[in-house]
Amino acid sequence: MSASASAPSFSSPIGSGVSDRLSKKASRHVKERIIEALLFSAAAFSVFVTLAIVYVLVKESWVFFETVPLSDFLFDTQWTPLFDDAHYGIMVLLSGTLTSSAVALMVAIPLGTIIALYLSEFAGFKVREIAKPFLELLGGVPTIVYGYFALTFLTPILQKIYPDLPGFNLLSAGLVMGIMIIPYVASLSEDAMRAVPMALREGSYAMGATRLQTALWVVTPAATSGIASAYILGISRAVGETMILAVAAGMQPNLTFNPTEPGATITSYIVQVALGDLPHGSIGYQTIFAAGLTLLLMTLAFNLLGYWLRKRFREVY
Amino acid sequence: QVLVKIDGSSTVYPITEAVAEEFQKMKKNAVKVTVGISGTGGGFKKFCRGETDISDASRPILKKEMEDCAKAGIKYVELPIAFDALTVVVNPKNTFINQLTVAELKKMWEPSAQGKITKWNQVNPAWPDAPLKLFGPGADSGTFDYFTEAVNGKSKSSRGDFTASEDDNVLVQGVSRDNNALGFFGFAYYDENKGKLKAVPIVNPKGKAVMPSIDAVMAGEYEPLARPIFIYVSAKSMDRPEVKEFVEFYLKHGGKLAKEVKYVPLGDADYKHAMDNFSKKKTGTGFGGEAEVGVKVSDLLKRNPKE
Amino acid sequence: MKAADLAAIRAIITRAKRWDLFFSLLGILSLMVGVLTFTVLFVDMAIQGVPRLDLDFFTSFPSRKAANAGILSAWVGTVLVMLLTALAAVPLGVAAGVYLEEYAPKNWMTDIIEINISNLAGIPSIVYGLLALGLFVYYFGFGQSILSAGLTLALLILPVIIVATREAIRAIPQSIHEGSYACGATTWQTVSDHILPYSSAGILTGVIIGMARAIGETAPIITIGALTFIAFLPPAPFSGEPPAGLFDWIFAPFTVMPIQMFNWTSRPEAAFTINAAAAGFVLVFMTLAMNGLAIYVRYRLRKNIKW
Amino acid sequence: MQIPTGFEAGVEGATLKADVRDLDFHYGAFHALKRVSMPIHDHKVTALIGPSGCGKSTLLRCFNRMHDLYPGNRYAGGGIVLYPDNTNLLSPDVDPIEVRMRISMVFQKPNPFPKSIFENVAYSLRVRGMTNKNELADRVEAALKGAALWNEVSNRLKELGANLSGGQQQRLCIARALASDPEIILFDEPTSALDPIATASIEELIIELKEKVTILIVTHNMQQAARISDYTAYMYLGEMVEFGVTDQIFIKPQKKATEDYITGRFG
Amino acid sequence: MQIPTGFEAGVEGATLKADVRDLDFHYGAFHALKRVSMPIHDHKVTALIGPSGCGKSTLLRCFNRMHDLYPGNRYAGGGIVLYPDNTNLLSPDVDPIEVRMRISMVFQKPNPFPKSIFENVAYSLRVRGMTNKNELADRVEAALKGAALWNEVSNRLKELGANLSGGQQQRLCIARALASDPEIILFDEPTSALDPIATASIEELIIELKEKVTILIVTHNMQQAARISDYTAYMYLGEMVEFGVTDQIFIKPQKKATEDYITGRFG
Numbered sequence A: 001m002s003a004s005a006s007a008p009s010f011s012s013p014i015g016s017g018v019s020d021r022l023s024k025k026a027s028r029h030v031k032e033r034i035i036e037a038l039l040f041s042a043a044a045f046s047v048f049v050t051l052a053i054v055y056v057l058v059k060e061s062w063v064f065f066e067t068v069p070l071s072d073f074l075f076d077t078q079w080t081p082l083f084d085d086a087h088y089g090i091m092v093l094l095s096g097t098l099t100s101s102a103v104a105l106m107v108a109i110p111l112g113t114i115i116a117l118y119l120s121e122f123a124g125f126k127v128r129e130i131a132k133p134f135l136e137l138l139g140g141v142p143t144i145v146y147g148y149f150a151l152t153f154l155t156p157i158l159q160k161i162y163p164d165l166p167g168f169n170l171l172s173a174g175l176v177m178g179i180m181i182i183p184y185v186a187s188l189s190e191d192a193m194r195a196v197p198m199a200l201r202e203g204s205y206a207m208g209a210t211r212l213q214t215a216l217w218v219v220t221p222a223a224t225s226g227i228a229s230a231y232i233l234g235i236s237r238a239v240g241e242t243m244i245l246a247v248a249a250g251m252q253p254n255l256t257f258n259p260t261e262p263g264a265t266i267t268s269y270i271v272q273v274a275l276g277d278l279p280h281g282s283i284g285y286q287t288i289f290a291a292g293l294t295l296l297l298m299t300l301a302f303n304l305l306g307y308w309l310r311k312r313f314r315e316v317y
Numbered sequence B: 001q002v003l004v005k006i007d008g009s010s011t012v013y014p015i016t017e018a019v020a021e022e023f024q025k026m027k028k029n030a031v032k033v034t035v036g037i038s039g040t041g042g043g044f045k046k047f048c049r050g051e052t053d054i055s056d057a058s059r060p061i062l063k064k065e066m067e068d069c070a071k072a073g074i075k076y077v078e079l080p081i082a083f084d085a086l087t088v089v090v091n092p093k094n095t096f097i098n099q100l101t102v103a104e105l106k107k108m109w110e111p112s113a114q115g116k117i118t119k120w121n122q123v124n125p126a127w128p129d130a131p132l133k134l135f136g137p138g139a140d141s142g143t144f145d146y147f148t149e150a151v152n153g154k155s156k157s158s159r160g161d162f163t164a165s166e167d168d169n170v171l172v173q174g175v176s177r178d179n180n181a182l183g184f185f186g187f188a189y190y191d192e193n194k195g196k197l198k199a200v201p202i203v204n205p206k207g208k209a210v211m212p213s214i215d216a217v218m219a220g221e222y223e224p225l226a227r228p229i230f231i232y233v234s235a236k237s238m239d240r241p242e243v244k245e246f247v248e249f250y251l252k253h254g255g256k257l258a259k260e261v262k263y264v265p266l267g268d269a270d271y272k273h274a275m276d277n278f279s280k281k282k283t284g285t286g287f288g289g290e291a292e293v294g295v296k297v298s299d300l301l302k303r304n305p306k307e
Numbered sequence C: 001m002k003a004a005d006l007a008a009i010r011a012i013i014t015r016a017k018r019w020d021l022f023f024s025l026l027g028i029l030s031l032m033v034g035v036l037t038f039t040v041l042f043v044d045m046a047i048q049g050v051p052r053l054d055l056d057f058f059t060s061f062p063s064r065k066a067a068n069a070g071i072l073s074a075w076v077g078t079v080l081v082m083l084l085t086a087l088a089a090v091p092l093g094v095a096a097g098v099y100l101e102e103y104a105p106k107n108w109m110t111d112i113i114e115i116n117i118s119n120l121a122g123i124p125s126i127v128y129g130l131l132a133l134g135l136f137v138y139y140f141g142f143g144q145s146i147l148s149a150g151l152t153l154a155l156l157i158l159p160v161i162i163v164a165t166r167e168a169i170r171a172i173p174q175s176i177h178e179g180s181y182a183c184g185a186t187t188w189q190t191v192s193d194h195i196l197p198y199s200s201a202g203i204l205t206g207v208i209i210g211m212a213r214a215i216g217e218t219a220p221i222i223t224i225g226a227l228t229f230i231a232f233l234p235p236a237p238f239s240g241e242p243p244a245g246l247f248d249w250i251f252a253p254f255t256v257m258p259i260q261m262f263n264w265t266s267r268p269e270a271a272f273t274i275n276a277a278a279a280g281f282v283l284v285f286m287t288l289a290m291n292g293l294a295i296y297v298r299y300r301l302r303k304n305i306k307w
Numbered sequence D, E: 001m002q003i004p005t006g007f008e009a010g011v012e013g014a015t016l017k018a019d020v021r022d023l024d025f026h027y028g029a030f031h032a033l034k035r036v037s038m039p040i041h042d043h044k045v046t047a048l049i050g051p052s053g054c055g056k057s058t059l060l061r062c063f064n065r066m067h068d069l070y071p072g073n074r075y076a077g078g079g080i081v082l083y084p085d086n087t088n089l090l091s092p093d094v095d096p097i098e099v100r101m102r103i104s105m106v107f108q109k110p111n112p113f114p115k116s117i118f119e120n121v122a123y124s125l126r127v128r129g130m131t132n133k134n135e136l137a138d139r140v141e142a143a144l145k146g147a148a149l150w151n152e153v154s155n156r157l158k159e160l161g162a163n164l165s166g167g168q169q170q171r172l173c174i175a176r177a178l179a180s181d182p183e184i185i186l187f188d189e190p191t192s193a194l195d196p197i198a199t200a201s202i203e204e205l206i207i208e209l210k211e212k213v214t215i216l217i218v219t220h221n222m223q224q225a226a227r228i229s230d231y232t233a234y235m236y237l238g239e240m241v242e243f244g245v246t247d248q249i250f251i252k253p254q255k256k257a258t259e260d261y262i263t264g265r266f267g
């Protein structure tokens, strides 16, 4: 808490210095400073964590990029770093990440938004109080459990509808991932909607608007920035999700945007390698750091976008 | 604290786990044993830093790993402890495959097949015009290394467009759900899922199609897809009585326990020989850092190990 | 107002209300997608796993025989890791949250910290795993210990706790702050006498929710190298010979619930799938219980505080 | 409490637009309005005054069923009859949306929607299903003129409503309320968040508006009530203490309580 | 704006307790107080009146350096001299905490801490490092008696402060402010959230308190100012328009602006 910056200045000094009873107490001052310094270091620690992440990823990736030219990494269309004929086209993993994320978001964003609107504008107090924690539970289920659910429950059902669907596919992993993300989108959007002042809602209702009109024409526009950052959090979650894809999507590096095919994502590649047989210090081992760096940069971009959105459009109620 | 630390291959894990379980029971928990799964490579990494006493390995130690160990002054004894029979499987609805030759497997799996060999009839015109769906362990597993070495003649040389998973159950599921699938993995997974899968007899170098089985491996007939699996024991740790005792227990009871978890035990003579190497502290590897297919375990144990 | 006008208005209202109804149904339907998925998932797991849940399951170590295998080391490991996670993350997170709300001046440094925290919250857990592998396991040499896992998960939930702390503090009316300062309290007195006590409910809720998330994390624990077979328990926290022995437990090997579950699902024998379902059930139940606890705490403590 | 005076007395030429009869209202367990009765005269300004918390806003918000938005609120007896239809606004058979379409409201703090100035005013037309562009433009212009805002905003209709000054925002809200040709407009302390100059302009506007529409206004500023209203009702602790022609209430209140309040002896 | 009147004129027997001199204050870019000057007489009640937003609260909160809590606030010139120390309260060398220990404040809305009644009052003693139980108990009792609350709460000191009624809560806050024997108590519209009966009791209390302490009170209720204050200052748009003895200000204000406000011609 910073005190006012500039000193009040009298054109002619008043009194003769500061009275003893009002002067600053050194001991108190020092103690407060020490505590503040401690608390500051706790806050600054988070910066250290980020730096450590960047350091670890860049250090190993550095060696990687000394062997593999960046252009290969970005433009090669094959990802076979562990094979004899090694290719390092991150696009392959990116395509899997993007495809599965797209499927997930196609589930999570509409459903999450509808649920948020429903809970904040339509549902009674009781429904909301019960439904919200319940939804949050959905977000709390360990993702590995979702992974097996996708593999052993959803995929067979989808195969009944669409018999050509392979046993591992981005579709079913993506769908389940979408359901996992619903709570994040719904809960945050709902918070943003509820933060819209009642005065705006009353204004709308007083004009004779219905709930839906109020929800869509007044509440949603007023909560745009909050809803947008909820979506961005959803995207980050989708891009970073690991176990569901590792279990249910097939881990087949496959340059495709077709969700009915199996695919590998950046995250599932990293666990795969972590579980495997790779000698340390080999180029294959370093690929996971290069992949991790790519992932970090992606989520960083999304997060910054979200931060900017929040700042830029901070509630103009 | 009396602790034996083991880490490494997921393939070897079930045997080591069984041995550890029995050993601790015998010692009434006076000795603690931990078994981790970080893959053969991950295991060697820790092993060569001196963090573990024993490393499970589904392939011999490689050059780079030997150097790491040498740098850290870690010496080790290489002990084969069982065989794994790599099993090639197809969907039970598949009626046209009754056996496969290594050449046919190679046609399916070699790097040049990538994107080209996508139908069964491209491998053998007698087979139907149906898509060929391949499943295999992850490219970073010892199982994959051995299979590519045995089939394509070079470790890690393979096509890349197949469904890979570190989790063999995932492969079982994949093959059992897809009529046009072909896959390979350790024998144990086939044995547990016989109902859902059809194992394919492999034509061995002598021209005989052999169905994978414990007996066939022990008889030396299931070639070239039977591979030995190993533990590496750190020479420094061997001086600790609990490690020594554990390894001896391993070599004494490993065969029986391996069979219990569906692996193929070595011959009795081989275990004796291994015990002998162990007590003489014959450090180093019999492979010299190269992958090799079709080595007889008895020959291997006789080699003069290099470090 | 004329009768015709009124009729026109009524027609408009009827039409608009039909849309209202339609959307209400859509909302309930969407909610049901979530609720039903959860129910199916939970019931499916319960049907498979619950018959396996007896006392032995909780008091047995893992075993190669599915029927004897239990989750003793896994749940004890989970509890210990969570303990360490909480010990590390709560003081740090709360202190950071208090700093940002009560002390931070408006300058670029604060901006950086704020952006950074919101970034950390969005970083995938697997990246934390890579950090831990590079930093804790190798650089600091903590190995695969409760310490490494606990710190990794602590970093993972740090942003959750910071955000919860800040929100809880913001919920305290400004008038309470001002009341305290007007009494002549220093910033720290205000924090310790008012801010922390009154925000404890919100902070506690955030901590529990963060822990509920951490408890199910699999990927980062896999990347630091998961130990799986542990047939003994780590020493009880702070039980050893002081001073050094007090912290023996944090360097102890361990395994956790999701790893145990992951391991069982990848075993060949079908019987292990049932164990996996049972472990999964326990895991989900643990997270449910923690979330339930969070809701209860929020409700209870809020009742005691009136502004 | 006996029936308040004022039903009979009146300003010349006034007919009734609405009529509050024995109204009881509860916020959950709290009994906020106690058998309140008062008439609302057509095309007049009626002011509600009384100390904070006496129930002025509560009564006002009954007129457009605003209380329906919150759970636990209860119209517990009596009603508000609207003329000439003679319908009880509070009857459960009456659709609150219909009521709100006929009775507009302006709030204490200006609450423009986060939309353009044009869309703010057009809003009440859009909810009535009006989509014709020209018609909308005409009606919006008329409403803005009616709210004495047209000159100031005619060339910035696309700007956000929130960019206007407080007084302009409040006039925007009045325009919004006017746009749909309501029969009654409710004002809840419409100037308490405004500066004196803006206040004066709003007061002037209200006096003009009664040509077109009936007005009910809550204010805690007695001078304001005296300046702009034709009738004044004094409430206290949820009861209607006195109702009458404004001049009479301020110059010669019937009740001691009213006098005490008006002369500032308390409140 | 010239120096306001009032420095010379005074109620008999009054000496100065503090003195605002040419005070300028900024909220970021907003110039909220413009060269404000006024005297504060010892053991008297001084009231600040003026329309909403004129800067009454801003001036009041300078007295206990409340603005220091928020970034961007700036004491931009002039100062407040406290007597008899003769020190400028706003000088950077003056510890705001010391200032607040000597100058207490009571807020608009009662803001008891969510602690027991006892702890609420004891808090201002505890921050002074008092830990002796008996002493604390004595001082709390004295403060509660001083705030005319002792009789009502003496046997429920352990209950939460929030369980009291609004008026009792406000008296609790007064007790909290009293407990540490301050030299000045600042009141910012202390009754605006209260009902008339509670208001009356607080007003009575304030009149009694001036025996012990100097009082500065912000109110938007002119009647209240007239009832309880000895001096009144009228502010408008951040400037001090008129300062004087209360009776004079209300009966015969010097400035037209003051008169307009007091007679309710605007605001």
Ligand SMILES: Nc1ncnc2c1ncn2[C@@H]1O[C@H](COP(=O)(O)OP(=O)(O)OP(=O)(O)O)[C@@H](O)[C@H]1O
Residues within 6 Å of the ligand: D027, D028, D030, D032, D050, D051, D052, D053, D054, D055, D056, D057, D058, D059, D220
């Ligand atoms: N939502 C609510 N729930 C419970 N009580 C309420 C609610 N809203 C208002 N009240 C109570 O009802 C009474 C009347 O409130 P109302 O808002 O009508 O007062 P008012 O006369 O408009 O006062 P003001 O001048 O302060 O606006 C008050 O005692 C208030 O505390």
Ligand SMILES: Nc1ncnc2c1ncn2[C@@H]1O[C@H](COP(=O)(O)OP(=O)(O)OP(=O)(O)O)[C@@H](O)[C@H]1O
Residues within 6 Å of the ligand: E027, E028, E030, E032, E050, E051, E052, E053, E054, E055, E056, E057, E058, E059, E220
């Ligand atoms: N934190 C702030 N930042 C910027 N401007 C402020 C802040 N607080 C108050 N102001 C502005 O300063 C001016 C004076 O405010 P102040 O609160 O002192 O008014 P007041 O006379 O107490 O009014 P009221 O009777 O409404 O309390 C107002 O125009 C207000 O908008």
Ligand SMILES: [Mg+2]
Residues within 6 Å of the ligand: D056, D057, D058, D218
């Ligand atoms: Mg009101």
Ligand SMILES: [Mg+2]
Residues within 6 Å of the ligand: E056, E057, E058, E218
């Ligand atoms: Mg104020």
Ligand SMILES: O=P([O-])([O-])[O-]
Residues within 6 Å of the ligand: A276, A277, B008, B009, B010, B011, B012, B039, B040, B041, B057, B058, B140, B141, B142, B143, B144
């Ligand atoms: O885990 P692997 O046995 O495949 O190395």
